[in-house]
Amino acid sequence: MATAAERLSTVQALYAEFIDTFGNVLFAVSLLAIWGVMTLIGVVIDQGKNPSAYFNEYPAQVARAVLRLGLDHIYHSYEYVGLIGLILVSLTVCTFKRVIPARLPPLHPVLVDKIPLHAFIEVNGSEPAVRARLEGFFVKAGWHVRHKIFNGVEWTFADKHNWARRGVLVAHLGFAIIAAGTTLYWLKGYSGAVAILSGQTVQVPQNGDMLTVHSFNYTIKPTQTRGGLVYQPVDYVSDLTVTGASGAATRNLLRVNHPLEFDGIAYYQASYGYGVSFRLTQAGHPVAGVPATPLFEGDAFPVGPTGRSIQYSQFVGTIDPRAPSGIGADPRPFNPGVVVTVLDGEQPLGQEIIPLGRAVDLGGGYRLEPVSYRLYSGIEYRHDPGIPLVGLGALVLVAGVCIAFYFLPARLFVRLEGEGDRWTVGLAAQTPKGYTMFEEQFAALVASLQRSEEATVS
Template identity: 25%
Template structure:
């Protein structure tokens, strides 16, 4: 084998992947049905991630998605955990769908949209009357001139190309050809932002008593590339938590007054948060999502004030109650139970037999087991959901680009050709959308070219349009 034969064989081997890419892979990637199917699958699983609670404990799913009876006949906690529906947006198959859909859009952009834009930027003059017959809309006039047509088209914001005195080409709305490309860029940017957020973001939950300072530690869900090192550089103090109630006793809104502190304990940010008004600091967002009762402050006779924790009680779904047991004797042989259901200050006192002893409000005292028991305060706790998603700015930018591209796509790309041959003027045009509006525009142009006083000319125009009807 000669050197030339070896080079030729190596060249053929290198050309096999390129040929496979062009002839086998690209047609599949750019297939519209594939893109629609991928989009529907992404939408379906995104909905499932919204409906099914994400990042909860196995016990939560076992309690809410039992095997008997299974939700919809198949959805159980085992299915959720095996498939990964408890963390949909970070599963390998969901990320694979995003990557495949983005690849399909990118391939379509380079193989179809960009060549179509390049073709629309080129122009070709019509030099023979027969060329106008293939246009959707055309007419033959025995009056008018290219100069007058040029003036009319300029007023209608057409871009004019004229090589000599008898040939003209005009177009407008080239931005409509750019629109689909911008739409694809916006969608791909959104997909990249979603992947970035899934891989580098995290979610945490904290229940913090009013007056306490904490660092974000209870992370319940995190991407494989998530970094939490910067969380140690600052902390958050819940200055105060309170609830506004309606006149009927229902919750109107609950609030947390929060401060961000640096390692020296200095306040670097401060905000009062409530539902839909979170605190944002260094890419971490604190949402007000829940509340509870963390402790009760009491005083026996003239003793110092004690703060005792209150725990959430199991009511089988019949409301929320918090309780605590308070000893009334030093040897703990006797005591009472305190029950509270909200932060309005009412506390129920029960003895060891479960009998209601008294009902008091904060600041009031009552006699139990021979001692004077005063309820100084009921301390609330704020439930915070803490999220970090570095992909959000990219997602928002992608949506902005997508909306821009959508608006641009509504512009019609309209083209008009004209040929002056002797005393005959041939005019024709086509557009990619808004056919009826374009037809009316061309008719208005022809009316201005034709003399209104010459009925014969109007008849010729009408007959020409009838012989070449618009789509």
């Protein structure tokens, strides 16, 4: 059985290993790099959308990978929050074991001639007078002067920009505030997206708000480019009513790039499209299983008991037989149709462009007809109570980085040796950024002190 001393030694060894690991700068930088990559993934991949939206936006293999790896809600994943926790632990260890001892060293004597930046100056006068002149010189030059006695020897310490030593600590605090804001979003926040047909009302599942799109309009501007005529959406807007769980309602125009705020929820006009109603018959009789409401892109329905299904893949505004793909450049519904994909399980068997209002033969007596279309509005919503904290943390982080990089704190160690009226001033300087950056300033300070003493003697 291990003795108490052996157990204590084991605990001390584990503690030392923990400090070495989490206090390692390379380890902390690696964690920050991984956090940056995960955050970038969350920026590139739209978060909180319906699975069908990813299949519409990406190839099937990529969409499946996004969903299986949980990249559609990465900010709410345990891995992301756990990584932030590790970063906070690492920052805490680095702060108290590395940054504070290096940036905020206690007053202590030094061997003046062993420090690279040092000088010796011969001065005359009584000890109190010399000390008073030295203190006056440093104070006039903007240095904060303190005195302390070690083993009967009085040392003078002069600091400039001593507050700037805390720049790294301020930056650490900023990241901690950002982490708190991110955690608050993880605990209390949510986001998502809904597709609402014109005239339809949809409930937001997280908060019970009812969204009603009374109408939807868009503006497309044809633009001539070197590659040809391009039809670019320049504006799309929903006439939207938001009704809260309490019954309070507000009606506004929700325009692209102009979010609407309601009870702490931000609503964004994100996209639009066309919902299409289909009719499937066999031998002239309707086939069960076809939704009565319009389908959105990516939706599918079964073809009777055949094991196959029809997926509505794309709305075609203008069918153009002259185009290689049969799809014209103009997305506006002048000669509309749809692209459908025939699926056998999840395996696509082929695609077909079907003009609106025209039935096509699927074989086995089945006929498929896209009957009509309705515009729908794609609306994203987000509730993030951590935004004020994240904004504050970013400001504090930038302030800390600016302080750390643009201000140079320095400390002077001054020792007076001699007797009577003849004294030698030993002067040394240290900075947390090394000696080279302060070399010219130190030389100018020593020269100024020498001129001051010469002027006093004369």
